[in-house]
Amino acid sequence: MKLLRYGAAGAEKPGLLDSEGKIRDLSGVVGDIAGDTLLPDGLAKLRAIDQATLPLVEGDPRLGPCVAGTGKFICIGLNYSDHAAETGATVPPEPIIFMKATSAIVGPNDAIEIPRGSEKTDWEVELGVVIGKTAKYVSEDEAMDHVAGYCVINDVSERAFQIERHGQWTKGKSADTFGPTGPWLVTADEVEDPQKLAMWLEVNGHRYQNGSTATMVYGVRYLVSYLSQFMSLRPGDIISTGTPPGVGLGLKPPTFLKAGDVVTLGIEGLGTQRQVCVQG
Structure with missing residues (x-):
């Protein structure tokens, strides 16, 4: 579904x-x-x-985030080896975990607000995993039983806030509108293999990211089990699993979003998103 x-x-x-x-x-x-x-x-x-x-919905209504009641928005950093390389980092020996504020969650086609004082707002197409059953200390063999489904996420990031202002990454990841989610929650039974999905992102019609979940360092099964060792994962929680290469930070010269830019992105079988950037 x-x-x-x-x-x-x-x-x-x-x-x-x-x-x-x-x-x-x-x-x-x-x-x-x-x-x-x-x-x-x-x-x-x-x-x-x-x-x-079921009643048919007429017209073309706005789509909201595809899941409600998200208690935790958990992100995985540097989870594609080629993305780590483009940013000058090395693949970590364990997953890098950081949180994105749930107040960042918006619909898939809502505007992205460039934060005040931002000069380095960036894009990241990511596979989102939505938890369907509470997971606590689950094994890798059990992990997929706890997944309700998958969705597209744009992990919008302000790189100066994230990297240059010290401390943890969360403040560069959590501005309002920095978590477009959807358009749909595609239930797990309709995704044959979450590690074989093509993914892409374009800005103003130019394709910057063109990757696949096949190149993830830590796959969905591992991540669900791994995270459940440190915290319970509950229905509606989202895991954003990392991005392939092609982010603005890794370009030469680095390229970042500005008001008026149009971002489009998608993942095979999971739908597409479109956001217009506005000044916050």
């Missing part, structure tokens, strides 16, 4: 994308794409519905 949330920001309704690419309303079935809806039994209940019986 392709689950989604549509409507005005803060007032989104749950929905799904049917086999014809039309939005169907789920608000008569579930309260939101969150919590118990993401549990295996909750997803099974949705799969059993005849989609043709």
Whole structure:
């Protein structure tokens, strides 16, 4: 299934994308794409519905973040060896973990706000993993049972805030609008192998990132198990798994976003995003 949330920001309704690419309303079935809806039994209940019986959503509504109630937005740094090389870093012996504030989460096509004082706002297409069942001290063999599905994420980053102002990375990752998420939550049963997905990102029509999840250093199975050793992962939590090469920081000369730029990105089978940059 392709689950989604549509409507005005803060007032989104749950929905799904049917086999014809039309939005169907789920608000008569579930309260939101969150919590118990993401549990295996909750997803099974949705799969059993005849989609043709659900109300059709007319027009072209705004799409919100594809999951609600996210308690933790966990990111993995330098998880593609070729991206690490372009930024002058080495692949870490264990995953680099940092948090992105959940207040950064926005819809897939909402504007990116360039923060005040920013000169180095950057882009990163990433595979998002949405947790569906609480994971605590799970093995790699058990890990995938705890994944509800996958989505596209743009891990927008302000490099000067992240790197040059000392301390941890979080302050360069957490500005409002720095977490476009969606358009859909594609349930795990529809993704044959999350480690074989093509991914890309363009700015103003120029393709900067053209990679694949096949080159991840630490894959989805490992990451879910690894993270669960340090914290419980709960329904709606998001793991953003790192980016392939082609970010602005790694270009010669480095290139960063400015107001008016248009960012488009996507992952095979998971949909696309489009954001216009505005001054915050």
